[in-house]
Each structure stands twice: as structure tokens, then as C-alpha cells.
Amino acid sequence: xxxxxxxxxxxxxxxxxxxxxxxxxRAGSTSEFYAAGRGVHPVTNGMATAADWMSAASFxxxxxxxxFTGYDNSTFLMGWTGGYVLLALLLAPYLRKFGKFTVxxxxxxxxxxxxxxxxxxxxxIIASVTYVIGQMTGVGVAFGRFLEVSSTxxxxxxxxxxxxxxxxxxxxxxxxxxxxxxxxLITAYTIPAVxxxxxxxxxxxxxxxxxxxxTASGEPLLQTLDALLRDLxxxxxxxxxxxxxxxxxxxxxxxxxxxGLPHVIMRFFTVPKVADARWSAGWAxxxxxxxxxxxxxxxxxxxxxxxxxxxPNGANSEPVSLEQIETDPRYDWMATWQKTGLLGWEDKNGDxxxxxxxxxxxxxxxxxxxxxxxxxxxxxxxxxxxxxxxxPEIANLPGWVIGLVAAGGLAAALSTAAGLLLAxxxxxSHDLLKGQLTPNMSEKNELLSARIAMxxxxxxxxxLGLNPPGFAxxxxxxxFGLAAASIFPALMMGIFTKVNNKxxxxxxxxxxxxxxxxxxxxxxWLFIPDTNSFTDADPLxxxxxxxxxxxxxxxxxxxxxxxxxxxxxxxxxxxEELVESVRIPRGAGxxxxx
Amino acid sequence: xxxxxxxxxQAGQKSDAGYWSANVRIILVSLVIWAICSFGFxxxxxxxxxxxxxxxxxxxxxxxQQGSILVFLALIFxxxxxxxxxxxxxxxxxx
Numbered sequence: 001x002x003x004x005x006x007x008x009x010x011x012x013x014x015x016x017x018x019x020x021x022x023x024x025x026r027a028g029s030t031s032e033f034y035a036a037g038r039g040v041h042p043v044t045n046g047m048a049t050a051a052d053w054m055s056a057a058s059f060x061x062x063x064x065x066x067x068f069t070g071y072d073n074s075t076f077l078m079g080w081t082g083g084y085v086l087l088a089l090l091l092a093p094y095l096r097k098f099g100k101f102t103v104x105x106x107x108x109x110x111x112x113x114x115x116x117x118x119x120x121x122x123x124x125i126i127a128s129v130t131y132v133i134g135q136m137t138g139v140g141v142a143f144g145r146f147l148e149v150s151s152t153x154x155x156x157x158x159x160x161x162x163x164x165x166x167x168x169x170x171x172x173x174x175x176x177x178x179x180x181x182x183x184x185l186i187t188a189y190t191i192p193a194v195x196x197x198x199x200x201x202x203x204x205x206x207x208x209x210x211x212x213x214x215t216a217s218g219e220p221l222l223q224t225l226d227a228l229l230r231d232l233x234x235x236x237x238x239x240x241x242x243x244x245x246x247x248x249x250x251x252x253x254x255x256x257x258x259x260g261l262p263h264v265i266m267r268f269f270t271v272p273k274v275a276d277a278r279w280s281a282g283w284a285x286x287x288x289x290x291x292x293x294x295x296x297x298x299x300x301x302x303x304x305x306x307x308x309x310x311x312p313n314g315a316n317s318e319p320v321s322l323e324q325i326e327t328d329p330r331y332d333w334m335a336t337w338q339k340t341g342l343l344g345w346e347d348k349n350g351d352x353x354x355x356x357x358x359x360x361x362x363x364x365x366x367x368x369x370x371x372x373x374x375x376x377x378x379x380x381x382x383x384x385x386x387x388x389x390x391x392p393e394i395a396n397l398p399g400w401v402i403g404l405v406a407a408g409g410l411a412a413a414l415s416t417a418a419g420l421l422l423a424x425x426x427x428x429s430h431d432l433l434k435g436q437l438t439p440n441m442s443e444k445n446e447l448l449s450a451r452i453a454m455x456x457x458x459x460x461x462x463x464l465g466l467n468p469p470g471f472a473x474x475x476x477x478x479x480f481g482l483a484a485a486s487i488f489p490a491l492m493m494g495i496f497t498k499v500n501n502k503x504x505x506x507x508x509x510x511x512x513x514x515x516x517x518x519x520x521x522x523x524x525w526l527f528i529p530d531t532n533s534f535t536d537a538d539p540l541x542x543x544x545x546x547x548x549x550x551x552x553x554x555x556x557x558x559x560x561x562x563x564x565x566x567x568x569x570x571x572x573x574x575x576e577e578l579v580e581s582v583r584i585p586r587g588a589g590x591x592x593x594x
Numbered sequence: 595x596x597x598x599x600x601x602x603x604q605a606g607q608k609s610d611a612g613y614w615s616a617n618v619r620i621i622l623v624s625l626v627i628w629a630i631c632s633f634g635f636x637x638x639x640x641x642x643x644x645x646x647x648x649x650x651x652x653x654x655x656x657x658x659q660q661g662s663i664l665v666f667l668a669l670i671f672x673x674x675x676x677x678x679x680x681x682x683x684x685x686x687x688x689x
Contacts, residue, residue, distance in 0.1 A: 071655055074636065074658035077658070077660075077662075077663065078636055078662050078663070081662070081663045081666050082662065084670060088670045088673060088674070089669075089670075093677070207660060210649070210659075211648055211650065220650025221649075222649065222650035222651045222655075223650040224650075238650075238655050240640065247637055248637055251637070252633075273688050275674070275681070278678070281670055281674075282667065282671045285670055289663050296659040296660065496618075584686045585681055585687060586685075586686040586687065586688060587688070588688050
């Protein structure tokens with residue numbers, strides 16, 4: 001059986017499972033559609049939250065970003081887990097006590113203002129759609145590889161599948177499907193990592209192997225990697241090379257954004273009790289940590305394997321020959337990935353060898369010239385997003401592992417895309433239409449408009465996914481910035497302070513608009529290429545990249561909200577009572593619809 | 595203003611306020627640990643910890659890539675356990 005058939009088999013079988021569950025659990029009433037009737041156990045909820053949370057960015061993209069940058073991209077690891085602490089301590093229990101279905105309902109009620117609710121809905125839609133773009137990028141890479149088509153065709157096929165399956169199940173379908181998806185994705189991520197860790201370090205636990213000894217050299221793995229990269233003119237893997245201020249700010253943006261993403265917060269509305277909301281956040285992080293403790297090992301080990309592949313006899317010997325790439329079956333992965341357009345190489349000096357080194361480093365160029373390997377890096381393209389998917393092939397693992405990783409990558413992208421589409425559709429139908437424009441809408445029409453909203457947002461995301469503003473994880477980081485600047489501060493002030501309606505609206509608008517403008521200035525207006533005035537290599541404000549601006553946006557939000565609130569009328573008596581009641585777990589009944 | 599209902603309402607409010615300030619104290623301590631382990635040990639204080647070596651690199655690298663995640667986990671479970679206990683101390687737990 002060839003690899004293509006194995007991949008189809010694994011992907012097909014996993015899809016059949018998810019669709020089966022979605023049909024079995026088809027949502028009937030609106031309450032089931034949004035919040036699964038609130039009967040979800042904390043462990044189950046934690047697992048589903050983990051699947052919802054770990055998207056194409058975590059599964060497909062993150063290890064690649066760490067692999068090719070090293071220590072400086074630890075930001076993704078700390079940022080995407082640290083946010084759960086904020087969520088568990090500052091938001092989850094209180095929002096569960098409040099007992100409504102959506103984030104914007106809380107903001108609308110707490111700030112006793114339809115305008116606040118409307119602004120929250122807009123913030124939520126902008127952040128979620130940006131996030132879906134990142135998922136679509138990942139879906140395109142995964143489908144492109146496994147159907148052996150270009151990543152554009154892969155993206156279009158993926159969009160149809162994501163839509164079909166998000167539309168038919170509500171949250172209940174999604175909750176149980178996401179448990180299945182979690183199992184598929186964590187198995188798919190862990191198995192190749194265990195194999196590779198055994199090959200390189202003899203330790204079956206990748207997270208420990210990372211800090212273990214490299215079997216072949218007898219030296220610690222990270223030292224071997226540092227030395228190899230140094231010889232080729234790259235930055236050492238473990239050293240800090242970037243800007244410290246931007247690193248702190250970026251980590252903070254990802255943390256605050258994590259706690260402000262509507263599709264994750266919504267999860268905590270679905271547990272039975274306030275105490276369960278506290279545990280749920282912990283369980284979610286347990287299941288997330290299983291992947292996140294492995295990811296840095298995957299990154300470092302893949303970087304070592306790839307570099308070894310191009311320098312089979314070490315960095316001070318000769319580079320791999322074109323003949324070997326074309327004939328040796330260990331290099332077959334290069335030809336298959338070349339078809340997606342995400343991997344490229346070129347024998348620029350015609351010596352029949354592909355020399356991979358850092359041609360921006362004058363010392364490395366001088367060394368390569370002296371040795372006769374030319375003056376340019378001949379591995380012309382290696383898209384970060386292919387690393388995890390190509391990893392089992394690079395390590396020469398059996399065909400079924402490669403098929404499993406295909407299924408896992410798609411599970412990650414699909415589960416998050418579906419959760420986000422649900423958050424978007426509930427924002428449009430429940431908050432915007434039913435809550436504001438047509439309060440008398442029937443339940444049937446509400447469900448219908450939810451599905452139309454899903455279709456529209458997936459079309460927009462697919463269109464923008466064809467021209468993504470960055471790698472999957474970087475696009476996703478922008479969505480986090482937007483959530484950090486708009487939603488999180490409003491929720492936190494709603495619980496911990498007595499900020500009033502005008503303060504909240506002004507704060508959210510100030511945070512959202514400054515962040516959005518800062519991102520568009522660097523990534524192009526509405527992400528349309530070549531309409532940007534600055535780049536992240538040379539940002540407008542010192543070293544603050546557009547991906548890190550969310551933390552600044554959040555501070556602007558807080559500052560504006562406090563100032564405006566001080567200058568306007570204090571909150572009415574009944575809202576003060578609402579704040580008091582949200583703070584105390586006692587009396588948290590079942591959630592109510594309006 | 596000395597009737598029975600208003601007195602018990604006052605007592606209730608007093609303990610609710612005490613509950614809330616105890617909660618805020620626990621949150622603050624937890625967040626200080628949260629920040630020291632991630633932004634501190636993982637990034638800003640890494641040069642100071644460079645003398646402590648861990649598996650071919652230094653302690654700061656370990657905190658940035660794995661240690662902080664383990665601390666986050668411990669913090670969330672500690673908070674859930676502590677708060678569920680606090681709920682009972684102040685009698686504000688759910689029925």
C-alpha cells in the first residue's frame with residue numbers, strides 16, 4: 001500500500017468518526033446548540049477545551065517556529081499556557097456564576113448597555129475571524145500535502161469540509177467530537193515524538209530527551225545542536241538573540257489573548273458548578289501541557305535531523321548531493337513536499353550538491369566559499385508550517401505514523417475552526433440579531449441565521465487564508481492581540497471594578513481600534529498584501545512588533561475605561577448588586593436564556 | 595434598623611466582603627508566582643540563572659520551555675483547591 005492510500009485511510013477513518021458523533025449528537029434546541037445543556041463533566045470539558053484550543057497553530061505551526069528560531073520562540077509555549085492561569089483566576093468562575101450563554105451577554109448586562117454588547121460582539125467577530133484565517137492556512141498545508149495537491153487547492157477542499165461539519169452539530173456535537181479529536185491529535189503528536197526521541201537520545205519521553213544526551217555524540221542534545229548550528233553560521237539554539245522587551249510583550253499579549261478568546265471562555269459556561277469551572281481550567285491545561293511539554297522537544301530534534309540530513313557527514317564535511325536527494329528513499333519526503341510549493345532547493349553553483357547554511361552571516365559565507373560550496377544557501381525554501389507534518393518522514397518512521405500525523409493535524413485545525421465558527425455564529429444570531437435587531441425571532445430562524453453566519457465567516461477566512469498575513473501561528477497571534485486588547489480588559493473590569501457603561505465602551509473601542517490599526521499598518525489593510533506602511537522587521541514603535549501590540553492595546557483599554565468612568569455617572573444600585581452576586585459562588589443556578 | 599432581617603443581611607455582607615478580599619489576596623500571590631516563573635526566570639532573570647546548568651543548557655531555558663508550564667498547572671490546581679475550601683469557610687459554597 002503506498003503512502004497516499006495510507007494517509008487517505010487514516011484521514012478518512014478519523015473524519016467518519018467525527019461526523020458520526022456529530023450526527024448522533026445533533027442539537028435540537030437553542031440551549032443545546034450553544035451550551036450542550038450544561039451537563040459536561042470538568043474532565044470531559046477540559047479535554048474538549050484542549051482540542052478546541054490547540055489549533056493548527058499549536059499542532060502544525062508552533063514546533064516549526066521554535067525549531068528555526070530556538071529559545072526566542074519560547075514565547076509561544078509560555079504565552080499559550082500562561083493565559084489559562086488568568087482565565088482560571090480572573091474570569092472562569094465568575095462568568096459561570098453569572099450564568100448566561102455568551103461573553104457579549106455578560107458585557108451587555110454588566111455594563112447595562114446594548115452599545116457595550118454590540119461593541120463586544122464586533123470585537124469578538126474580528127478576533128475570531130482572524131483566528132479562523134490562521135486555521136485555514138494550516139488546513140491548506142495539511143490537505144495540500146496529504147492529497148498531494150498545491151496548498152491553495154488543499155485550502156479550498158478544507159473549507160468545504162470544515163463548513164459541512166460545523167454547520168450540522170452545535171456545541172454538544174462539538175463537545176463530544178472534540179474529545180475524539182483530542183485523542184486523535186495527542187496520539188498523532190506524541191507517537192512520532194517518542195520514536196524520534198528514542199532514535200536520538202534513547203529516552204522514550206520526548207520532554208526529558210530534550211535535556212538528555214545525544215546517543216550518537218555522547219554530548220547533551222542541546223549542546224550538539226548548538227555546535228552544529230554555530231558551524232553553519234546560524235544563531236545558537238539556546239541563546240537569546242532577539243529583543244527582550246518585545247519578547248516579554250509578545251508573551252504577555254498571548255497570555256491575555258488566551259483569556260479573552262470567546263470560544264475558550266464559552267467552554268466555562270458549560271460546566272454544572274462554579275467549583276467545576278475552577279477545576280475545568282486546570283484539566284484543560286493538563287491536556288494542553290501534554291502537547292506543549294513535547295513541542296519544544298519536537299522542534300529541537302527536528303532541527304537536528306534536518307540539518308544532519310543536509311550535512312550527512314557533519315557540518316565540516318561536504319553537503320548532501322543532488323543525486324542522493326533524488327535516489328535515496330530517505331530523501332523522498334523532499335520531493336513530495338516540493339509539490340505543495342512549501343519546500344524548495346536549487347543547486348545555484350552547479351556543483352551537484354545542496355549546501356544549507358546561513359548566507360546572511362559573512363563568516364559562514366566565507367567558510368562555504370573556501371570549501372567550494374558556493375556563496376548562497378541552496379535550501380531556498382523551508383516553510384515553518386511543514387515541519388511537524390514532515391517530521392515523521394524526515395525521521396524515516398513507518399507509513400502508518402505519517403498517516404496518523406495527517407489525521408492529527410487536520411483534527412487540530414478542524415476542531416478549532418468549528419469552535420470558532422460556533423462562537424461567531426452565536427455572536428451574530430444570538431447577540432446581534434435576537435438581542436438587538438429582531439428580538440422576536442423564532443428559535444428556528446435563530447438557528448438558521450447562525451448557520452448563515454458560519455457560511456459567511458468561512459468564506460471570508462478562506463479568501464484571506466489564500467493570502468495569509470504570516471505562518472499559521474503568527475496569524476493566530478494577531479487574533480490573540482485583538483482579543484487581548486478588547487475582550488479581556490472589559491471582562492476583568494466587569495468583575496473586579498465598578499467601571500461604568502461609558503468607560504467600558506470607550507475602553508473596548510480604544511483598545512480594539514489602536515490594535516487593529518497597528519496590525520493593519522504592519523500587515524496591510526484588511527490583510528491585503530502590499531498595503532502596509534511598516535514591517536515587523538522595522539516596526540513603527542521601537543521594537544514593538546504588530547504581533548506583540550495586544551498587551552499595549554489592553555493597557556490602553558484599561559486606562560481609557562478608568563478615565564472615562566471617573567468622569568461619568570457611577571453604576572446604578574442594581575448593577576452594583578450584580579457585581580456582588582457574581583463574586584460569590586452561592587446560588588449559581590442553571591443558566592438562563594435572557 | 596435593629597430588626598432581625600437587616601442584621602443578618604449586614605452579617606452576610608460583612609462575610610461576603612471578607613470572602614472577596616481573601617480571594618483577591620490569593621489571586622495576587624498566585625499572579626506574582628505566575629509572573630516570576632515566566633517573565634522572570636524564563637526571560638528577564640535568565641542571565642542571573644545562567645550558572646545553573648540543566649541538560650546541556652541553563653535553568654532559564656528550562657523555565658522558558660517547560661518549567662513555567664508546570665508552575666502554571668500547579669497554580670491553577672492550588673487555586674481551585676484553596677477557593678473551594680474558602681467557599682466553605684465563609685459558607686458561600688453552592689448547594
